Amino acid sequence: MTIAMIPMPIAARVAPTLAVEGLSIDYGPVQAVRNVSLAIAPGEAYGLIGESGSGKSTVAYAVMGYLNSGRVSGGRVVLNGADVFAMGERGLEAVRGSVVSMVFQDPMNALNPSIRVGEQIAEGIRRHAGLDRRAARKRTLELIGLVNLPDPEAITLRYPHQLSGGQLQRIVIAMALALEPKLLVLDEPTTGLDVTTEAVILDLIADIKARSNVALLFISHNLGVVARMCDRVGVLYAGTLVEEGRTDDLLQRPHHPYTRGLIDAMPSVTAAREMVGIPGRLPDLAQVPDGCIFQDRCVLATADCRHGVIPMETIGPGHSSRCLRWRSCATELAPARPAVPRASLAGMAPRLEVADLTRDFPGAPLFPFFRSRPVVQALRGVSLDVREGETVAIVGESGSGKSTFGRLVAGLDRPGGGRILFDGRDISALARARGRDDQRDVQFVFQNPHSALNPHHSVEAIIGRPLRLYLGLRGRALRERVLEILTAVRLGERYLTRAPRELSGGEKQRVCIARAFAANPKLVICDEPTSALDISVQAAILQELRRLQRESENQTSYLFITHDLGVVRQIADRVAVMYLGEIVEFGETADIFTAPQHPYTEALLAAVPEIGRAEQANRRDMRLEGPLPKPTNPPTGCGFHTRCPRVLGPLCETMPPKQSKAEGHWLKCHIPIAQLRRLQESG
Amino acid sequence: MIELIIRRTGLLVLVLLAVSFMTFMIVNVLPGDVTAVVLGDTASPQQAALLRERLGLNEPVLGRYIGWLADMLRGNFGVSLLYNVPIAPMLAGRLLNSTILAVLALAVAIPVAMGLGVFAAMHRGSTADRVITAMTAVTFSVPEFVKGLALILIFGIWLQILPGSSLLAPGQSPFSDPAILVLPVAVVAISMLPYFVQITRAGMIDAFASDYVRTAILKGMPRHVVALKHALRNGILPAVAVIGMTLGNALGGLVVVETVFSYSGIGQLMVSAINARDIPIIQSTVMIVAATYAVGNLLADVVSIALNPRLRP
Ligand code: SF4
Ligand code: SF4
Numbered sequence: 001m002t003i004a005m006i007p008m009p010i011a012a013r014v015a016p017t018l019a020v021e022g023l024s025i026d027y028g029p030v031q032a033v034r035n036v037s038l039a040i041a042p043g044e045a046y047g048l049i050g051e052s053g054s055g056k057s058t059v060a061y062a063v064m065g066y067l068n069s070g071r072v073s074g075g076r077v078v079l080n081g082a083d084v085f086a087m088g089e090r091g092l093e094a095v096r097g098s099v100v101s102m103v104f105q106d107p108m109n110a111l112n113p114s115i116r117v118g119e120q121i122a123e124g125i126r127r128h129a130g131l132d133r134r135a136a137r138k139r140t141l142e143l144i145g146l147v148n149l150p151d152p153e154a155i156t157l158r159y160p161h162q163l164s165g166g167q168l169q170r171i172v173i174a175m176a177l178a179l180e181p182k183l184l185v186l187d188e189p190t191t192g193l194d195v196t197t198e199a200v201i202l203d204l205i206a207d208i209k210a211r212s213n214v215a216l217l218f219i220s221h222n223l224g225v226v227a228r229m230c231d232r233v234g235v236l237y238a239g240t241l242v243e244e245g246r247t248d249d250l251l252q253r254p255h256h257p258y259t260r261g262l263i264d265a266m267p268s269v270t271a272a273r274e275m276v277g278i279p280g281r282l283p284d285l286a287q288v289p290d291g292c293i294f295q296d297r298c299v300l301a302t303a304d305c306r307h308g309v310i311p312m313e314t315i316g317p318g319h320s321s322r323c324l325r326w327r328s329c330a331t332e333l334a335p336a337r338p339a340v341p342r343a344s345l346a347g348m349a350p351r352l353e354v355a356d357l358t359r360d361f362p363g364a365p366l367f368p369f370f371r372s373r374p375v376v377q378a379l380r381g382v383s384l385d386v387r388e389g390e391t392v393a394i395v396g397e398s399g400s401g402k403s404t405f406g407r408l409v410a411g412l413d414r415p416g417g418g419r420i421l422f423d424g425r426d427i428s429a430l431a432r433a434r435g436r437d438d439q440r441d442v443q444f445v446f447q448n449p450h451s452a453l454n455p456h457h458s459v460e461a462i463i464g465r466p467l468r469l470y471l472g473l474r475g476r477a478l479r480e481r482v483l484e485i486l487t488a489v490r491l492g493e494r495y496l497t498r499a500p501r502e503l504s505g506g507e508k509q510r511v512c513i514a515r516a517f518a519a520n521p522k523l524v525i526c527d528e529p530t531s532a533l534d535i536s537v538q539a540a541i542l543q544e545l546r547r548l549q550r551e552s553e554n555q556t557s558y559l560f561i562t563h564d565l566g567v568v569r570q571i572a573d574r575v576a577v578m579y580l581g582e583i584v585e586f587g588e589t590a591d592i593f594t595a596p597q598h599p600y601t602e603a604l605l606a607a608v609p610e611i612g613r614a615e616q617a618n619r620r621d622m623r624l625e626g627p628l629p630k631p632t633n634p635p636t637g638c639g640f641h642t643r644c645p646r647v648l649g650p651l652c653e654t655m656p657p658k659q660s661k662a663e664g665h666w667l668k669c670h671i672p673i674a675q676l677r678r679l680q681e682s683g
Numbered sequence: 684m685i686e687l688i689i690r691r692t693g694l695l696v697l698v699l700l701a702v703s704f705m706t707f708m709i710v711n712v713l714p715g716d717v718t719a720v721v722l723g724d725t726a727s728p729q730q731a732a733l734l735r736e737r738l739g740l741n742e743p744v745l746g747r748y749i750g751w752l753a754d755m756l757r758g759n760f761g762v763s764l765l766y767n768v769p770i771a772p773m774l775a776g777r778l779l780n781s782t783i784l785a786v787l788a789l790a791v792a793i794p795v796a797m798g799l800g801v802f803a804a805m806h807r808g809s810t811a812d813r814v815i816t817a818m819t820a821v822t823f824s825v826p827e828f829v830k831g832l833a834l835i836l837i838f839g840i841w842l843q844i845l846p847g848s849s850l851l852a853p854g855q856s857p858f859s860d861p862a863i864l865v866l867p868v869a870v871v872a873i874s875m876l877p878y879f880v881q882i883t884r885a886g887m888i889d890a891f892a893s894d895y896v897r898t899a900i901l902k903g904m905p906r907h908v909v910a911l912k913h914a915l916r917n918g919i920l921p922a923v924a925v926i927g928m929t930l931g932n933a934l935g936g937l938v939v940v941e942t943v944f945s946y947s948g949i950g951q952l953m954v955s956a957i958n959a960r961d962i963p964i965i966q967s968t969v970m971i972v973a974a975t976y977a978v979g980n981l982l983a984d985v986v987s988i989a990l991n992p993r994l995r996p
Pocket of ligand 2: 598599600638639640641642644645646647648652656668669670671
């Protein structure tokens with residue numbers, strides 16, 4: 001054990017920049033945050049991890065004295081030596097933006113759409129530092145340079161909608177840094193950004209931290225991000241801080257069943273693991289149970305856990321856990337198991353064959369009956385096949401065309417060209433024009449379960465509909481089959497009469513899956529089915545999908561569309577990597593995740609932050625700079641050449657050849673496979 | 684921006700063409716003989732023939748339509764049946780009078796509405812907010828002529844401080860006696876208010892709940908800067924669009940108000956023409972009203988675009 005080597009937390013030696021002391025916040029009857037204490041020293045980065053309903057954002061905003069409709073029912077927040085809740089409106093105005101500032105989750109909405117971004121940065125500087133327009137402008141330009149945006153002069157004159165998500169987040173960061181605050185609160189600063197953009201933003205924040213003595217409060221649901229960015233971590237569950245410690249210590253040796261559950265639920269890009277979700281759901285925060293807040297979902301729970309106050313116990317230097325049985329965590333909780341390798345499906349018959357699929361979206365015409373604007377080329381000749389019982393993942397960032405592809409196969413849209421064959425039949429038509437068998441055989445599950453279910457129908461009606469429609473079931477037989485399928489997705493009989501609004505996000509997605517599976521489909525298209533869900537729920541849903549596939553009578557195939565490489569690694573047999581409307585690499589999952597890869601695949605993987613990944617694995621040389629090219633005018637030749645870190649020169653402006661490193665695997669690049677291997681293995 | 688304006692203008696031309704066609708067809712789709720409708724049953728055949736000649740009803744329909752359209756574009760609106768004078772000069776004077784009334788009403792209504800709306804949104808749920816909401820509901824539900832008559836009763840007859848009628852001699856400018864404008868302008872403005880106030884209030888409430896306002900607060904911007912700089916710009920956008928769209932209602936209100944006050948505007952002209960079955964005037968006034976409505980909408984669009992950078996490329 002190396003615990004003896006770990007120094008005392010810095011917070012214990014210097015006056016902290018931020019001290020949250022026993023903070024409790026209520027929203028009406030809901031006790032959103034209960035008795036949370038933490039301290040952050042100057043120059044330290046503290047990560048606050050939690051899922052939805054954990055209260056992490058409430059804490060973040062409370063630190064800035066911003067409670068919205070919340071009420072402080074106990075404790076205080078001491079910022080730079082001053083009590084935030086005792087400041088009054090004037091005092092808060094003076095502190096916000098100058099002593100403490102914030103980087104928001106959704107930069108597009110966080111910036112004012114009607115004000116130029118330069119002015120949005122400058123107004124704070126004028127206000128707090130009392131600079132005149134000239135001086136504030138000079139400082140603004142300086143800041144925009146500091147966050148690595150090119151051509152600051154031009155950028156200041158832009159409105160938010162004219163910039164990309166990554167650029168906007170840099171503007172927000174520049175705004176937050178403008179007055180060199182003592183504390184920077186980052187509320188999910190990279191959630192919603194593409195993974196390659198996220199990597200660049202995280203690099204920037206890491207650089208800022210290295211250069212200055214600013215303290216960071218980093219709010220996130222992503223353990224990988226926190227692992228990369230933070231010195232210490234606190235884990236929030238249902239408004240309670242359940243574990244706290246040094247980042248590597250806590251994430252390598254978690255001593256609370258919840259932390260442990262979260263870590264096991266994280267899909268990893270480095271290894272295929274058996275993913276385990278956390279069963280159950282968040283307790284009702286209007287009626288907090290006596291005893292441990294996690295008791296209903298904890299596998300270690302005993303009678304002692306159900307009453308009294310569970311104390312935060314110190315279990316090692318700077319490491320504490322709010323669990324009575326923390327000693328048992330390491331011994332009694334089963335370690336994460338590697339995934340059972342799946343049998344090769346190479347010999348199976350093809351179920352879906354897509355050839356040269358294209359789809360253009362014409363721009364709206366300028367004038368009625370006049371020429372239309374440039375065409376968005378969403379898909380530029382995509383070919384792919386899915387075998388019986390196989391899961392093929394399509395992975396790509398926003399603008400890659402992956403969702404358009406899914407919509408075409410699902411029959412929600414018509415292709416511009418190419419063919420879609422299902423069991424040898426052409427199904428390039430819209431779903432409603434397809435034959436009844438094809439309709440039954442091809443089903444889909446969408447990203448947002450909240451809008452996918454008719455709010456006026458009961459769960460029974462929702463799942464029963466395809467059964468009546470496609471199988472002609474009625475009465476007893478119908479009810480029995482509904483129950484059977486509901487049990488298969490682990491929702492019991494008591495869910496039959498519920499309406500969608502009475503369900504949690506995970507439960508809704510289970511209903512969607514049940515509906516898709518009700519009539520024994522042969523192909524299910526899953527478009528980001530878990531990205532709106534918490535990771536503990538995601539793991540359970542993915543597990544469910546795999547089990548349903550294993551047990552299906554029809555050898556159900558999945559076309560799985562996602563941006564999450566970890567999920568891909570866990571669930572897919574084969575993977576297609578898409579960039580700008582084209583597949584750049586396609587092959588078995590294991591082949592895709594090992595070198596040599598297409599440079600874009602390599603860049604994607606290098607961008608994923610993950611627990612236990614050494615800093616050198618965070619390869620900054622593989623960052624993608626520059627904007628995604630316009631889909632109205634994609635680059636000639638290799639579509640990736642405008643951003644490729646390994647670009648060769650003019651050669652890449654010509655069509656790259658298809659090369660193969662293994663059976664059934666291909667990638668499109670001008671660099672020969674052998675040379676790619678040399679380049680990538682040397683790092 | 685230019686592109687959008689071009690597109691909207693194109694649409695406007697199409698709409699006006701459609702309206703002109705329908706207006707023109709009024710003459711042709713009236714059941715029975717037009718001349719009988721205009722002259723009544725007692726007219727002699729000679730009178731009828733004369734009228735047919737004057738209306739040009741003896742020529743092919745399409746040719747007449749095109750001729751009529753071309754004449755109108757050249758500013759020739761034909762000759763009034765009733766007064767037997769060219770319509771164009773009469774229209775011009777009336778249009779000017781109506782425009783004066785409408786513009787003055789807007790000039791009063793917009794700032795007042797925005798002020799009230801913003802104030803109500805900033806003090807949402809307060810007594811002042813509830814009073815404003817209640818007042819707008821009441822004024823909204825009372826028809827224009829009742830408001831007009833009530834004002835005439837109060838200021839014209841009881842207090843006798845303002846003229847109850849706004850009669851103008853032909854060619855007389857309303858500015859020659861500004862007092863006659865006060866009551867009509869007040870009625871039109873009051874009729875516009877409720878809608879504008881509620882839209883402004885709703886827009887501002889949305890803006891106050893937005894993330895960017897939260898950003899401004901967390902940047903340490905003082906309250907008035909947050910409200911007037913960050914929230915207002917976005918909060919009034921829906922109001923601007925609505926003002927354009929309600930212009931039609933406002934014009935409808937204008938017809939009533941002009942009639943109530945005997946104010947010689949285009950609305951009053953239209954009403955009297957309808958009563959007298961003066962078909963050329965009916966056609967011309969309908970066209971003018973349609974064109975004004977369409978142009979008003981276009982202007983509102985342009986202002987929206989000017990205020991809203993998101994609509995620019
Ligand atoms: S205190 Fe008990 S219920 Fe709570 S986490 Fe520990 S073992 Fe589980
Ligand atoms: S062809 Fe050239 S630009 Fe394209 S991926 Fe290969 S090296 Fe990069």
